Amino acid sequence: MTPLEALQQTLAGEHAAVYVYGVLGGRLGASAHPALARRLTAAYTTHRGRRDRLTAMVRSAGAEPVASALSYRLPNPCRTPAQLTAAARVTELRCAAVYAAAVGSTARSDRRWAIDALVDTAVREMSFGGVPTAFPGAEEL
Amino acid sequence: MLDRVLATGRVHPHLAGPLAGARATHRAHVDLLARAVPTGAAARRPARRRQPVPRSQAAALAALAGAEDRLASAGGGHALVARSGPFARVLASMAASAAQQGARLAAAGEDLR
Numbered sequence: 001m002t003p004l005e006a007l008q009q010t011l012a013g014e015h016a017a018v019y020v021y022g023v024l025g026g027r028l029g030a031s032a033h034p035a036l037a038r039r040l041t042a043a044y045t046t047h048r049g050r051r052d053r054l055t056a057m058v059r060s061a062g063a064e065p066v067a068s069a070l071s072y073r074l075p076n077p078c079r080t081p082a083q084l085t086a087a088a089r090v091t092e093l094r095c096a097a098v099y100a101a102a103v104g105s106t107a108r109s110d111r112r113w114a115i116d117a118l119v120d121t122a123v124r125e126m127s128f129g130g131v132p133t134a135f136p137g138a139e140e141l
Numbered sequence: 142m143l144d145r146v147l148a149t150g151r152v153h154p155h156l157a158g159p160l161a162g163a164r165a166t167h168r169a170h171v172d173l174l175a176r177a178v179p180t181g182a183a184a185r186r187p188a189r190r191r192q193p194v195p196r197s198q199a200a201a202l203a204a205l206a207g208a209e210d211r212l213a214s215a216g217g218g219h220a221l222v223a224r225s226g227p228f229a230r231v232l233a234s235m236a237a238s239a240a241q242q243g244a245r246l247a248a249a250g251e252d253l254r
Binding site: 045049096100101103104105106111112114115116118119121122123126131132133134136137138141 | 143162165166169170173200213217220221226227229230231233234235237240241242244245
């Protein structure tokens with residue numbers, strides 16, 4: 001995978017994450033679950049920022065950023081707080097795999113960005129009930 | 142880091158539960174690095190002064206959490222300069238794993254306070 005392909009793949013993953021978090025935030029009764037609402041909002045803001053940053057990174061590499069799909073399949077029905085939490089966890093797990101792949105296919109500042117994103121998403125996953133693993137984003141190891 | 146986790150477990154046997162994850166994780170990291178460096182370089186340990194284990198359980202967990210965070214930061218730096226992309230991916234994953242352990246140990250330490 002070329003560095004540009006890695007950035008585009010990561011951007012595609014970020015489009016999906018932003019979509020999913022947008023749905024999750026809209027479906028949660030924030031007044032009944034303020035702590036979860038705060039975590040979902042923080043995750044949404046983080047992923048939206050990453051999407052924008054990746055868009056700029058792809059442009060600066062001289063390419064047209066991959067577009068978002070109209071919609072994405074949700075990880076589960078996303079009705080109950082438990083399902084919303086699980087969907088957030090799955091989203092972070094998927095992002096971790098994408099960031100780890102980006103680390104392996106980029107260099108310098110782009111790799112630094114991917115490393116920081118991987119570390120952040122691995123810890124964020126735990127805030128949605130995830131358990132620590134020996135190789136986040138590279139579970140086949 | 143594995144040595145430090147094991148030393149903490151010897152001083153604080155009651156922390157076996159909170160330390161189990163860190164122990165398994167760092168053993169997996171050591172095993173992978175040992176396979177990646179077949180010359181045995183990974184088996185040579187740096188002659189570094191051992192950190193004393195704090196006497197209180199909460200302080201011991203907090204100290205380990207801090208060490209995990211520093212390891213995560215250092216690991217990210219190693220991943221950045223790794224020549225091989227696949228090895229950079231491994232090192233970055235290990236850094237993320239240390240960050241997870243840091244968060245978990247810090248939370249466990251807070252629970253004891």
